[in-house]
Amino acid sequence: MSSSAIFSSAMKNPNCQRIITPPAFGDAFDVRLRRHITFAKRVDKPFSLIYSDKYKVPNSVCVSTPSKLSTYRILEPGMILLEKYVSIKDQIDIIYECEKWAKSGFFNHCDHQNGAKCKVMNMCFGRNWDPNTGFKERCRSDGSEPPPIPYELVTLVKTAVQDAQAILNELPSMHPDICSVNYYPANGFLHLHQDNDESSDSLRRGLPVVSISIGECATFLYGDTRINKKLKRIFLYSGDVLIFGGKSRLIYHRVKQIAQYTSPVQLVTEFGLRNDRLSLTFRQF
Numbered sequence: 001m002s003s004s005a006i007f008s009s010a011m012k013n014p015n016c017q018r019i020i021t022p023p024a025f026g027d028a029f030d031v032r033l034r035r036h037i038t039f040a041k042r043v044d045k046p047f048s049l050i051y052s053d054k055y056k057v058p059n060s061v062c063v064s065t066p067s068k069l070s071t072y073r074i075l076e077p078g079m080i081l082l083e084k085y086v087s088i089k090d091q092i093d094i095i096y097e098c099e100k101w102a103k104s105g106f107f108n109h110c111d112h113q114n115g116a117k118c119k120v121m122n123m124c125f126g127r128n129w130d131p132n133t134g135f136k137e138r139c140r141s142d143g144s145e146p147p148p149i150p151y152e153l154v155t156l157v158k159t160a161v162q163d164a165q166a167i168l169n170e171l172p173s174m175h176p177d178i179c180s181v182n183y184y185p186a187n188g189f190l191h192l193h194q195d196n197d198e199s200s201d202s203l204r205r206g207l208p209v210v211s212i213s214i215g216e217c218a219t220f221l222y223g224d225t226r227i228n229k230k231l232k233r234i235f236l237y238s239g240d241v242l243i244f245g246g247k248s249r250l251i252y253h254r255v256k257q258i259a260q261y262t263s264p265v266q267l268v269t270e271f272g273l274r275n276d277r278l279s280l281t282f283r284q285f
């Protein structure tokens with residue numbers, strides 16, 4: 001099933017709550033302060049992923065044109081890149097979803113994440129992340145819950161894993177219950193780290209990490225070593241889905257840099273996405 005079909009079918013499903021409405025601005029600001037007081041060093045004002053002069057709400061959020069699984073690259077055992085897997089329409093839906101939370105102040109400036117230095121803004125669906133406790137269902141300081149992962153994104157991720165399993169049969173299935181959204185400015189980066197804050201059971205079973213890239217192209221380095229010059233390099237373009245599980249579940253990886261002016265023209269000129277990058281990383285706790 002293509003990712004586009006997922007959004008279309010989600011629209012037809014009356015039980016599907018695609019749009020999760022962030023609280024009104026005043027409430028969100030309070031919630032944000034309480035929620036993230038132990039999370040980030042700095043708490044920032046609401047911001048926008050989109051140039052406001054170009055921004056317009058899409059007429060129909062859930063409708064998208066069909067796309068097909070075009071090309072893929074097997075990178076390592078259990079690690080695969082599905083190139084341009086997510087259609088432009090679906091990327092716009094995802095930006096639109098994240099934009100609502102950004103505007104409601106749910107993103108935080110981080111300079112440390114998963115034990116790695118970084119220059120990104122971050123928010124989580126499904127579980128909160130705290131540097132002291134890792135992923136928790138509720139915020140340590142006030143017990144508040146993060147927003148749930150939108151239904152269509154869960155479906156998109158599970159379908160991407162199924163498509164990957166048809167190519168890499170050693171890849172386990174997974175049901176995402178964490179989605180970490182990173183917003184990288186033009187000079188953003190994420191230093192070398194492993195994704196190892198999930199449960200020991202999830203790590204032991206090698207349940208895959210799935211990341212969706214949107215916007216500017218990222219230079220992504222990875223390998224089974226911390227030695228920088230031994231790392232391999234790939235470029236993650238808008239719409240690409242990177243999956244690493246099984247034997248590659250604990251690979252070291254980093255986002256070295258963002259290449260400017262590489263976003264699809266439809267996202268920038270028609271939708272007004274800033275010249276920055278968004279990544280959504282899904283895991284099963």
Ligand SMILES: O=C(O)CCC(=O)C(=O)O
Pocket residue numbers: 114180182190195211213218220236253255279281
């Ligand atoms: O932005 C990316 O592509 C990777 C993000 C990542 O590694 C993480 O959030 O742990």
Ligand SMILES: [Fe+2]
Pocket residue numbers: 114193194195253
């Ligand atoms: Fe990571």
